Amino acid sequence: MYTCADIVQQNQQDAFSAMFLCLGREILALCGTRAGEGVIREAVRRAGRRDGQRQLERLRELGAPTDLHGLFHCGRPRVEDPRTRKKVLFDEKDRQIWEVYTCPMASFWNRFGEGRLGSFFCEEYEYAKVLAYTEGAGQLNLSKNLTCPRDNFCRFSAYFREANTPPERAAEAFPPSGAPQEETPAAGFGEGIRDLTISVCCRLLEAAGERCGSEGVCAVTEGLKKWAAQAVEALRTQAGHTLRPLDEVFVRENFPLRAEEPVWEENSQAWELVNTYVLSAIRAGLD
Amino acid sequence: MDLSDNYTLLYSFLCREVLDEFGLEGERALREGTRRYGRDRGLASRKKHQALGVKVNMQSLFGLGGDLPPDPRFRRELQELAPEARVSHTLVCPMADVWKRYGEREIGRMYCEEFHPACYNGYAFDYGHTNLAKTLTQEGDEYCAFNVVLRAENLPEDLKPLCFAEYDPGYVPPVLEAVKPDAKAGFETLSIKIYYYLLEAVLERFGAAGGEAIARGLEKAAQDGARRACATARAYQKALEEAVFDTYPLTMDAEKPALWADYSAHGALERFESRFIPAFRRALEHGEEGQ
Numbered sequence: 001m002y003t004c005a006d007i008v009q010q011n012q013q014d015a016f017s018a019m020f021l022c023l024g025r026e027i028l029a030l031c032g033t034r035a036g037e038g039v040i041r042e043a044v045r046r047a048g049r050r051d052g053q054r055q056l057e058r059l060r061e062l063g064a065p066t067d068l069h070g071l072f073h074c075g076r077p078r079v080e081d082p083r084t085r086k087k088v089l090f091d092e093k094d095r096q097i098w099e100v101y102t103c104p105m106a107s108f109w110n111r112f113g114e115g116r117l118g119s120f121f122c123e124e125y126e127y128a129k130v131l132a133y134t135e136g137a138g139q140l141n142l143s144k145n146l147t148c149p150r151d152n153f154c155r156f157s158a159y160f161r162e163a164n165t166p167p168e169r170a171a172e173a174f175p176p177s178g179a180p181q182e183e184t185p186a187a188g189f190g191e192g193i194r195d196l197t198i199s200v201c202c203r204l205l206e207a208a209g210e211r212c213g214s215e216g217v218c219a220v221t222e223g224l225k226k227w228a229a230q231a232v233e234a235l236r237t238q239a240g241h242t243l244r245p246l247d248e249v250f251v252r253e254n255f256p257l258r259a260e261e262p263v264w265e266e267n268s269q270a271w272e273l274v275n276t277y278v279l280s281a282i283r284a285g286l287d
Numbered sequence: 288m289d290l291s292d293n294y295t296l297l298y299s300f301l302c303r304e305v306l307d308e309f310g311l312e313g314e315r316a317l318r319e320g321t322r323r324y325g326r327d328r329g330l331a332s333r334k335k336h337q338a339l340g341v342k343v344n345m346q347s348l349f350g351l352g353g354d355l356p357p358d359p360r361f362r363r364e365l366q367e368l369a370p371e372a373r374v375s376h377t378l379v380c381p382m383a384d385v386w387k388r389y390g391e392r393e394i395g396r397m398y399c400e401e402f403h404p405a406c407y408n409g410y411a412f413d414y415g416h417t418n419l420a421k422t423l424t425q426e427g428d429e430y431c432a433f434n435v436v437l438r439a440e441n442l443p444e445d446l447k448p449l450c451f452a453e454y455d456p457g458y459v460p461p462v463l464e465a466v467k468p469d470a471k472a473g474f475e476t477l478s479i480k481i482y483y484y485l486l487e488a489v490l491e492r493f494g495a496a497g498g499e500a501i502a503r504g505l506e507k508a509a510q511d512g513a514r515r516a517c518a519t520a521r522a523y524q525k526a527l528e529e530a531v532f533d534t535y536p537l538t539m540d541a542e543k544p545a546l547w548a549d550y551s552a553h554g555a556l557e558r559f560e561s562r563f564i565p566a567f568r569r570a571l572e573h574g575e576e577g578q
Contacts, residue, residue, distance in 0.1 A: 034440055037438075038440035038441070041441060097425075141417075141419050143420035143433065155420040161318065161400070163317075163318050
């Protein structure tokens with residue numbers, strides 16, 4: 001049984017999963033299955049790269065070691081949805097191995113028969129993130145994943161070996177043992193999922209436009225319309241289930257984006273489209 | 288099986304000497320050498336496949352019979368073999384087993400981490416992605432889980448027709464006969480290459496001291512190989528020279544395979560002849576008990 005605090009996180013997570021699904025489907029349908037796959041993979045890589053770079057910058061500002069423990073456990077931009085069930089097998093500076101037995105994103109995509117679309121995210125995101133964070137010296141392996149019908153768990157292993165790292169980076173990532181490092185606080189769930197949603201949405205639009213021109217932009221726009229319809233229905237259901245009015249407070253707590261989002265610096269065109277098609281629909285649906 | 292074990296142990300004997308002498312910096316050189324070795328094999332396979340007229344993809348890489356000769360102890364469970372992906376479990380790996388038996392699981396770990404991505408990704412124009420999240424050289428893992436992919440839509444346009452038939456209208460796949468690699472020649476090729484690239488990387492970093500560490504590794508590999516040959520000769524009632532030929536991948540006669548010409552820089556062949564062969568011959572005189 002989940003608490004109300006758990007449920008709002010799950011709703012935000014599912015909204016992200018729905019965004020990826022809706023936009024991904026339209027990109028594949030309108031840009032073509034081949035070109036569309038290329039767009040989606042590239043967009044997810046860019047989002048992963050950005051997250052890896054930002055985590056590196058964050059840890060450098062904090063003066064924390066920029067090892068693999070830092071990437072996955074320190075001051076993380078996002079914490080997991082409470083439905084995630086995983087086991088960390090190795091949590092070391094140069095080796096991180098973990099298995100995921102329940103993943104809300106995979107569950108969402110599989111439920112809608114879009115495991116293959118979801119696999120684009122799984123294959124590209126963490127890989128790009130680790131490579132960006134380790135500046136090309138690390139390795140990310142994902143041998144099994146829950147978006148594949150054969151697999152019943154995800155198995156990740158990441159390596160960042162001091163022997164593969166240039167000396168300057170090694171000194172920063174693997175300093176000689178000293179006083180134990182304090183755990184840096186993670187960002188709140190809401191902030192993290194909002195950041196991921198904006199990042200992936202912007203990059204899908206960016207990649208679709210670059211590779212498919214106006215057809216790509218149209219595909220993303222059609223995806224946003226589909227997401228808007230899904231989001232309004234989902235929010236209404238969620239509000240009903242929790243005996244709450246569907247108001248701005250509810251949206252802020254249960255949706256990764258605010259009803260009145262400030263302009264996104266990273267891609268104002270994406271903000272414009274999201275505001276026009278998604279947020280306005282949500283605003284119109286408020287009690 | 289002896290050929291496979293001797294090839295596998297050549298790697299760990301060479302690495303052990305370098306690690307003991309140079310520590311972390313030695314590991315740096317060894318990882319680089321292992322990557323170069325993997326890349327060489329990947330590029331060689333790609334060249335061969337392109338000459339055969341097959342597409343450069345996962346189905347070709349893993350379906351056409353690679354350059355690693357088969358070992359009857361090897362057990363694999365193949366889950367998928369398609370142009371974009373090869374998914375498999377390795378349930379028994381004689382390389383992992385022999386490294387563990389010799390207490391060199393960590394060296395085997397290093398090999399698995401560096402060789403596979405270098406080889407498979409190198410084969411695929413550096414657009415492949417090798418996922419090896421479980422390995423028999425990792426503590427707690429009961430099998431190797433490979434998921435090696437080359438996604439067509441991650442390739443630039445000019446490479447798509449080279450890799451996938453559906454991007455090459457009019458392509459007709461050639462009819463090929465499966466060729467089983469010769470065990471002796473195959474393991475000899477791999478042994479020459481692995482020795483060469485480890486030597487090259489170690490010499491670049493440590494100069495003569497590195498070369499000496501490699502030479503000590505050659506001597507230890509020679510002693511171990513000689514003991515194995517003696518044991519095989521006794522077990523199968525073979526003449527000793529016949530057992531040596533059958534069990535050790537590297538030819539010790541005056542007439543060496545032509546491949547050495549491509550891998551003789553850095554004094555590789557001279558070092559092999561002056562350090563490995565005499566050590567092997569001396570060890571043969573001592574038989575299975577060793578020195």
